[in-house]
Amino acid sequence: MPPHSPYKAYSLSNFRDIPQMAMLPEEVKFDIEVVGHVLPFKTNSFVIEQLIDWDQAPDDPLFVLTFPQRGMLRSEHYAEIAGLLQEGADASVVKVAANRIRAGLNPHPAGQVSHNIPTLEGEPLDGMQHKYRETVLFFPSQGQTCHAYCSFCFRWPQFVGQAELKFASREVERLVEYLKANPRVTDVLFTGGDPMIMSARHLAEYFEPLLAADLPNLRHIRIGTKSLSFWPYRYLTDKDAGEVLALFRRVADAGKHLAVMAHFNHPRELRPEPVRKAIRAVRETGAVIRTQSPLLAHINDDPALWSEMWDTQVDLGCVPYYMFVARNTGAQHYFAVPLVRAWEIFREAYQRVSGLGRSVRGPCMSANPGKAQVLGVSEMNGEKVMVLRFIQGRDPDWVHRPFFARYDEQATWLSDLRPAFGGTSFYFEEELEQFYRENLRAEHSEDYE
Ligand SMILES: *Cc1c(COP(=O)(O)O)cnc(C)c1O
Ligand code: SF4
Numbered sequence: 001m002p003p004h005s006p007y008k009a010y011s012l013s014n015f016r017d018i019p020q021m022a023m024l025p026e027e028v029k030f031d032i033e034v035v036g037h038v039l040p041f042k043t044n045s046f047v048i049e050q051l052i053d054w055d056q057a058p059d060d061p062l063f064v065l066t067f068p069q070r071g072m073l074r075s076e077h078y079a080e081i082a083g084l085l086q087e088g089a090d091a092s093v094v095k096v097a098a099n100r101i102r103a104g105l106n107p108h109p110a111g112q113v114s115h116n117i118p119t120l121e122g123e124p125l126d127g128m129q130h131k132y133r134e135t136v137l138f139f140p141s142q143g144q145t146c147h148a149y150c151s152f153c154f155r156w157p158q159f160v161g162q163a164e165l166k167f168a169s170r171e172v173e174r175l176v177e178y179l180k181a182n183p184r185v186t187d188v189l190f191t192g193g194d195p196m197i198m199s200a201r202h203l204a205e206y207f208e209p210l211l212a213a214d215l216p217n218l219r220h221i222r223i224g225t226k227s228l229s230f231w232p233y234r235y236l237t238d239k240d241a242g243e244v245l246a247l248f249r250r251v252a253d254a255g256k257h258l259a260v261m262a263h264f265n266h267p268r269e270l271r272p273e274p275v276r277k278a279i280r281a282v283r284e285t286g287a288v289i290r291t292q293s294p295l296l297a298h299i300n301d302d303p304a305l306w307s308e309m310w311d312t313q314v315d316l317g318c319v320p321y322y323m324f325v326a327r328n329t330g331a332q333h334y335f336a337v338p339l340v341r342a343w344e345i346f347r348e349a350y351q352r353v354s355g356l357g358r359s360v361r362g363p364c365m366s367a368n369p370g371k372a373q374v375l376g377v378s379e380m381n382g383e384k385v386m387v388l389r390f391i392q393g394r395d396p397d398w399v400h401r402p403f404f405a406r407y408d409e410q411a412t413w414l415s416d417l418r419p420a421f422g423g424t425s426f427y428f429e430e431e432l433e434q435f436y437r438e439n440l441r442a443e444h445s446e447d448y449e
Contacts, residue, residue: 001233001236001237001274001277004046004233004237004274005045005046005049006045007044007045007046007147007231007233008044008045009042009043009044009147009148010042010043010044010048011036011041011042012032012033012036012037012041015029015032015041015043015067016029018043018048020048020052020054020057023054023057024057024058028058030082030085031068031069031070032067032068033085034068034070034073034078034081034082034085035068035069035070035072035073035078035081036068037081037085037094037098038073038077038081038098038101038102038160039068039072039073039151039156039160039330039331040149040153040156040159040160041066041067041068041149041151042066042146042148042149042159043066043067043148043149044147044148044230044231046147046230046231046232046233046274047062047065047066047148047230050272050274051065051229051268051269051272053268059298061265061266061268061298061299061300062266062268062269064151064298064299065150065151065265065266065299066148066149066150066151067151068151069151069298069331069334071298071331071334072151072330072331072334073101073331074333077101080097080101081094081097081098081101084097098160102157102160105329105330105331106328106329106330106332107156107157107329107330108157108329109154109327109328109329115131115368115435115436115439116129116130116131116137117129117130118130118136118178120174120177120178120181125171125174125175125178126171127139127140127141127171128174128175128178130178130182130185131392131394132370132371132392132393132394132396133184133185133396134184134185134186134187135185135186135187135188135189135222136175136178136179136182136185136187136188136189137189137191138175138188138189138190138191138206139191139192139193140190140192140195140198140202140206142197142198142199142202143190143191143192143193143194143195143196143197143198143202144158144192144193145159145192145193145194145197146159146192146193146194146197146226146230147194147197147226147227147230147231147234148226148230148231150226150263150265151331151335152294152296152299152326152330152331152334152335153330154326154327154329154330155192155193156329156330158193159193172205172206172209172210173209175188175210176209176210176213176215179210179213179215179217179218180213180215182217183217184217185217185218186217186218186219186220187218187219187220187221187222187259188210188218188220188221188222189222189223189224189261190206190221190222190223190224191223191224192224194224194225194226194227194230195223195224195225196223196225196227196234196244197227199240200240200243200244200246200247201240201243203244203247204243204247207221207247207250207251208250211250211251211254211256218256219256219257220256220257220258220259221251221256221257221258221259222258222259222260222261223258223259223260223261224261224263225260225261225262225263226262226263226264228260228262228264228275228278228279228282228289229262229263229264229265229269229270229275232272232274232275232277232278233274233278234278235277235278235281235282236274236277236278236281241281245281245282245284245285248282248285248286248287249285249286251286251287252285252286252287257288258285258286258287258288259287259288259290260282260287260288260289260290261290261291261292261321262289262290262291262292262318263291263292263293264291264293264309264313265293265294265296265299265300266299266300266305266309267305267308267309267312270309270312270313270316276316279316279317279318280316280317283317288319289317289318289319290318290319290320290321291309291310291313291318291319291320291321292321292322292323292324293309293322293323293324294323294324294325294326294327294335295323295324295325295326295337295342295345295346295362295363296326296335296337297326297334297335297336297337298334298335299335301337301341301345302345303344303345303346303348303349303352304349305349306323306345306346306349307348307349307350307352307353307357310349310353310357310360311353311354311357313357314353314354314356314357319359320357320358320359320360321359321360321361322360322361322362322364323342323346323360323361323362323363323364324362324363324364324365324366325337325339325342325362325363325364325365325374325412325413326412327365327366328412328413328415332412336412337412338409338410338411338412339363339365339374339386339408339411339412339413339416339417340374340377340386340407340408340409340411341409342362342363342374343363343374343375343376343377343386345363346362346363346374347376361373361391364391365413365414367413367414367415368394368414368432369390369393369394369398369414369428369429369432370390370391370392370393370394370398370399370428371390371391371392371393372388372389372390372391372414373388373389373390373391374386374387374388375387375388375389375402377407380404380420380421381421383406383407383420383421384407385404385405385406385407385420385421386404386405386406386407386408386411386417386420387402387403387404388402388403388404388405388414388417389401389402389403390428393428394432394435395428395431398427398428401427403419403426403427403428404419404420404421404423405417405418405419405420405426406418406419406420407420
């Protein structure tokens, strides 16, 4: 590996030191400050030097990927924070305003906090979520930050110190007990933040007990990560890079499948040589890299970008997995692509790639009832409809059963859709209502997200 700049993080306090920032007008820097007081902001030396095309900034999609944009706040919220900063208001006053704005941005979409917390012998298991039968999500406490923050991230509240969102666990023993008690769980997904921010030693503290427990039902260990794009040196030159790769090999040696759920939003992220080398190094351990990304206005709402991304991923030995719809939280209004348009983009890109790239599913909404895929737009008995199915369901019986919604060009989320053919509700709604009633947080039950 040729020498490279060491990891350096930039946030609100030091982003003006980034040499390339000097090229940008003061208004852009002020926007970053205003929006960065409400939504999390962090970028790093690799993103700055090897991903962003500074000649295209501030419109460059990879600039938009980590730098806050004015449009991410509604104009009244922008005006409020901008006004406070301009009049030199006290930091505590800005914070109160920022917290009030955050609370109105649906910080806990899809029932993450209220509906998905598993229990063991009646005790809630903090730092875990269990929504779909086969897969438990585990949030290791040292993995709850990232090498940089994506401007659109749906986990944004946990990066702005919203304390009530305590998705963090050190309790791998409890995870092992839970897996013993729930033999239908086959997958544990380590997520965050980005678990690959952790040292090899910390990673091993979670992985080794899982492997040592010799759980026959546990077949797949997954890691959700954006490190291949945001800091590929994690697998190349970091001082414990070799240990990380050796740990990955131990998972395969223990007879488990290690699935790296890699997050790439734009084909340019796959171009730098260190990214390609990191992908190769991870694959050589026996891990399989699957790729996923939301579809995002201002970043990747163009079918040519997706077909290039999927083609390149297949070339590099990765498996395209999901195209998501931007979630209904945070700056969704800025990044959202309407569902009908999302389907058109997906379809156009899907048609262009080899069958090897068509392992991808999308566009897919991680909504409260499940992962709902828009299969397409059709016409039946003279009515224009949208056809959807669940890829995952809160009730496994919902999976792969098509349902039909009235055609709606503006809809950006499942909750915007209404049943077609004069129906009054979708087949899953009654059971979902019942589920809400049985769960404590009744205030979340008015609508499904
Ligand atoms: C997406 C998701 C999973 C994993 O779903 P797969 O389709 O198996 O990749 C698990 N749990 C939750 C809560 C999810 O949103
Ligand atoms: S890397 Fe993942 S968790 Fe971290 S900011 Fe980006 S999308 Fe969010």
